[in-house]
Amino acid sequence: MTPKSTLRPSRRLRRGKAKSDEGIEFDVRKSSQTPTVLIRAEVGNAFYGSSPAMESYRSSRNSLLIKVKEAIRNDALTPLRDEFSAIPGSEGEKKTVLDQSFREALRDVLETRSDSASVLSDYVALSARCVQEGMCSAALPFILLGDLFDCVTLDTCEQVFTYVEKNVALWTSPQLYASGKNFLLRMCNDLLRRLSRSQDTVFCGRIQLFLAQIFPLSEKSGLNLMSQFNLENITTCADQPDLEKAAVFAALQDDGMEIEEGEAVTPTQQPADFELYQMFWKLQDFFRDPSVCYSRDQWRVFKNNTDRVLEVFDSFKLDHASDGKEGDDETSHVYFAKYLTSEKLFDLQLNDGKFRRQILTQFLIVFQYLTGQIKFKQTSQVLTDQQNQWVKTASEKVYGLLKEMPPNGEKFAKTTRHILAREEIWITWKNDACPSFVKPKSDAAKETAAKPAYAAMRSKKRKYPVPDSSGRIDMGSEELTRLWNLYPDNMEACSAPNRVFLPNVKSFFSEAVEQADPEAMVEDEYKLVNDSNFTWKALRLLSRLSNQYFQSFQSSSTGKETGLKAMGVYLEDVIGKLAKENAPVTSKTDSKPEEESASATQ
DSSP, rough: OOGGGGGSHHHHHHHHHEEEOOOOEEGGGTTTTTTTHHHHHHHHHHTTTHHHHHHHHHHHHHHHHHHHHHHHTTTHHHHHHHHHHSSOSSSHHHHHHHHHHHHHHHHHHTTTTOOOHHHHHHHHHHHHHHHHHHSSSHHHHHHHHHHHHHSHHHHHHHHHHHHHTTTTHHSSHHHHHHHHHHHHHHHHHHHHHHHOTSSSSHHHHHHHHHHHHSTTTOOGGSSSSTTTOOOOOOOOOOSOHHHHHHHHHHOOOTOOOOOOGGGGGGGGGGOOOOOOOOHHHHHHHHHHHGGGSSSSSHHHHHHHHHHHHHHHHHOOOHHHHHHOOTTTHHOOOOOOOOOOOOGGHHHHHHHHHHHHHHHHHHHHHHHHHHOOOOTTOOTTOOOOHHHHHHHHHHHHHHHHHHHHHHHHHHHHHHHHHHHHHHHHHHHHHHHOOOOSSSOOOHHHHHHHSSSSSHHHHTSSSOOOOOTTTTTTTOOOOOHHHHHSSOSHHHHHHHSSSGOOOOOOOOHHHHHHHOOOOOOOGGGGGSSGGOOHHHHHHHHHHHHHHHHGGGOEOOOOTTTTTEEEEOOOHHHHHHHHHHHHSSSSOOOHHHHHHHHHHHHHOO
16 A cells, blocks of 8 residues: 555645656646546556555555446445455555545546436445445545536536535535535535526526525625625616607607507606616616715715606506506516616616516615614714605605505515515624524533433422322421421412411501600600601501502692602601591490480489
């Protein structure tokens, strides 16, 4: 076997040229158009020569190459595993040899022009199985995918990518994800560079969705952390008016003039003027880079153009007849196209409901950026109060136009408002440096996970004790059993008479009533009504009795409400009332025996 050090090209080779033992010079730069997998095979033959170690390497590689092809044909991994165990060398060296055998087997398939996606996918699937068996390096399936996508046509790439999409769980497994995520990202980016955004839109979208499934939301490589705009998306429009359309517009200035087939021209059929056309399409420059709106001159242009466009949309409303039936919006396929900016099409575009919705939604997105709290905005990029008020008014006007636009205007406006409200949450998340959504385990959770099984079983809640035939519950202790069975019902125990600690009103205020008597001659500073503890307890007790004690008082002279009095004065009045209520009164029934005895004496 060849040591690891001899399996790597020298620094001289990486710079461009190398010379073998037989004197053969190999120039990597001249073979830049050759597929990568073919270059490495020629490098190995030219650089390593015919040393004993190299002969052992070639023998092991050839035997494994045969077994790899047999495993593909028979769909059996056992012969390959046996051959892998039989070859000499360390585990790392054997993995290196098997990795090269897989790449050469894939090269042989590509050289025979076998573009069958199923055959090519089988090699990647077999390499993934070998990684799980510990026979290959973890990066081998991704290296094979990269070599494969570099050497086949785009049609075959799309078929093979179907296999990649279906095995997201495999690529995200712990054995493969750490070593292969960078390979997957590079492979997908290379594919996107080869594809056309206008002709291969669906394939590009599939690649983007695959990357979204592979990488978490907090992956830095897929985030626009600096809030940069796509300034390459430039929208151009005509600088000079269309002479033919200008002549038609001049001829239709009279509202009553008739056109073809005797139909009178209505205001909604009049073609838009060139000034409106330019103002409309110049707004795309502000949609492309909203930060220019913070300039005073640019803000004035943006405001004037926006007011004019919204005024036109508000003046010429769309109806169901011109925009289609109510159900067309839900059943038809939606395309996200870049609209043409020809002046001849401008009239038709203004009468298209979907076109209007696109523009109005762009307005709302720009308004949200201008008024939002973006971390990477400059300190000077702040709107004035007047500008904020205009943005608020314009936003409500846009929502009103969306509600009035058929079909399903109310539903569309409500959905748009909800999406933009959720966008505020994403803006906050981005301002916080995009923290991960996976929360780390707390120390308590880690300790619970580290507990053995028997400890978790013992920590479970014990079952409620079952009473015996007499209704008595045994708590395991004589005293606990006695206390528990004093009352069979907990609610009954709580409402027992000996559990009532609320004092009697008469006994509680008896001392205060005695002190209120002038004959007692108790000084004010020694009275209980001026004691904070007694005051607090008295108020608590009065609140439990009735709310009438907290009603405002009326003056006896004027009859008007005087409000609450000072705490001491208030309690003295309450105690005076309680004293009158509880004073011994000589009733008529008590005086009857005396009157009867007097009359009998007479």
